[in-house]
Amino acid sequence: MxxxxxxxxxxxxxxxxxxxxxxxxxxxxxxxxxxxxxxxxxxxRLVGDHTSAMVVGEQKRGKSSLINALLGVDGLLPEDVDVATRVHVAVRHAPKPSALAWFRDATEPQPIELTELSAYAAVDPEARQPRHPDVVAVTVDHPADVLTGGLELIDTPGVGGLDSGHARLTMTALDRADLLVFVTSGASEMTASELRFLTEATERIATVLFVLAQTDKHPNWPRTLERNRELLAEHAPRFVTAPWFPVSSVRWWDGVEAEKRGEHDTARERRRDSGLPDLVTALTDAAAxxxxxxxxxxxxxxxxxxxxxxxxxxxxxxxxGRDPGVEAEVADLTRQLAALESSGAAWRATVRTRSRELGERLQLGFQRSLSDLRALMDKRIAEAEPRELKDIPTEMEAAVRALWADLETETSKAVRGVLDEITQGLGTPGPETAGTDLVLPERLRRLPAMVVGRQDNRSAIDHLERLSGSYRTGALTATLLAVVTGGVVIPLMVGVLVTGEAMFNRLRRDQTTRSVADVTRHVARVVSDLGVEVPVEIRRVVDLVGRSLVAHVTAQLTAERAQLTAELTEQEHLVAADDRxxxxxxxxxxxxxxxxxxxxxxxxxxxxxxxxxxxxxx
Structure with a gap:
């Protein structure tokens, strides 16, 4: 409580x-x-014990990091770069920290440890699937100072780009929110999906605080802020005078560390530069x-x-009022209906073209990345010392993860571009495209272990041949030394040593050759698996995006046709009606x-x- x-x-x-x-x-x-x-x-809720500030924005905009900084609790909410929040997490004031997970169809929540928040509230970074899919919300109690005035902070799933399902979830939850904290990144201007969500969300919420996050990473953030104000003036003019708060959670924590070291002046400077104090003041004022x-x-x-x-x-x-323009409007509506029929076919053709181009672009980009990966591994094998060869499978796994992360980013960006182009052209919010995130194929979640060839598969004759070669080298050395020195014992001993060394070097070269072959075979197998599995997943995503867009275009045109038909019918009735x-x-x-x-x-x-x-x- x-x-x-x-x-x-x-x-x-x-x-x-x-x-x-x-x-x-x-x-x-x-x-x-x-x-x-x-x-x-x-x-x-005119009388209540809290004021809810819902923190919204696209994925990876730093929402969870911002809330952790506001609370002054590093790492309370999951914020790793590979972790995406999937349910709402509400944080309220209480004397002692605790957390509850709310399950679908359950009458009572389940207590969980604060260290388990990531498991219950976020997506598994490897599987890209929820660990507890039946969890619908998580609540956290905490004695953080910023909450003492009755402020409740609500972290939300990303709402932009592809996550229209998350956007609808957040939109539904707005009924319990009193104000929005709209988080964008200092990296780039607000996207079309962000502006659409903002417009729809603020039909219900009057108070919005805009946060430009991650300013420490992006030195050009003042230009981004200026551009965002221009976009708001164009698309949401009622927010032209709304407050913006450029913030850096990193600088805030730098200030905390400086305070621990006793560097009080530096700490004050870092905290001021972080922009967090001004945002805290605005939030606590709203709570009051x-x-x-x-x-x-x-x-x-x-x-x-x-x-x-x-x-x-x-x-x-x-x-x-019998405006002379009414009959002209009837004619105009008739023309619009006729044009709508042809535009429907044009839009569907555009969707098919963009979907095909999307698939080709993603497949080409992947094949290039795969080729670069193979070339990188071949170079690494060629330059590796014998003792380093055993590390290459681990390096290969890390390189595959990096390739997959780059592919996810490029896919998200490319799909978002297609969605924005189509929906902006139609002038409507984006379609439902749940499931269009790439899912790492099961076969690639854990790469196969390297198969090591037999240490020595030579026959007895092979061994004798190898031994005889080493013996000839030793004998030749002993003979030459005997001729030069005129002795027998010392040349014989040197000959034996040279024979042993030659045998050892021969064995080491053979072992290195086998290790290179093993590693090369392993790299080839992984590259082959990637070449088989990933294109199938890309096609799945592209096909789903195409189907979703076709369904969206069809629904929008059908709705527009119905609206135009109803309006035309009404206009025709007005033209035909008598004066009384x-x-x-x-x-x-x-x-x-x-x-x-x-x-x-x-x-x-x-x-x-x-x-x-x-x-x-x-």
């Missing part, structure tokens, strides 16, 4: 609750179920004003609903627009009365 003090009820709470109820009643079925849920959640933040969310959602209905009704009202029916309908609609406009003004007045805002006007 949290020890954080409950926030006080905001004086505008009852008025906002009444306003949301009036909006729901006035709009009736036109209010989406998601908006109803969001308004109920915001007004139903939790009721106000939630009221802002409720007004934001309700206002969006009212304004949308007013806009649609106003367009219909204009048509009912049109006038009656127009009067009814005008009365509704007037009432909804007044309701919208009431919401605007309430928003003005709410003091301050953390992330752009609601």
């Amino acid at each position: 949290s020890t954080s003090p409950p926030s006080d009820l905001h004086p505008l709470g009852p008025a906002v609750a009444r306003y949301c109820a009036d909006v729901t009643e006035a709009l009736g079925e036109e209010v989406s179920e998601a908006s109803r849920t969001a308004m109920r959640a915001a007004t139903g 004003r939790g009721s106000q933040v939630r009221l802002g969310n409720a007004l934001h959602v309700a206002g969006n609903e009212v304004d949308g209905v007013v806009a649609r009704s106003s367009r219909l009202l204009r048509r009912l 029916r049109v006038e009656k309908r127009r009067a009814e609609l005008q009365d509704r627009v007037d009432r909804l406009t007044a309701l919208s003004g009431r919401g605007a007045e309430l928003r003005v009365r709410l003091e301050g805002d953390l992330g752009g006007a609601p």
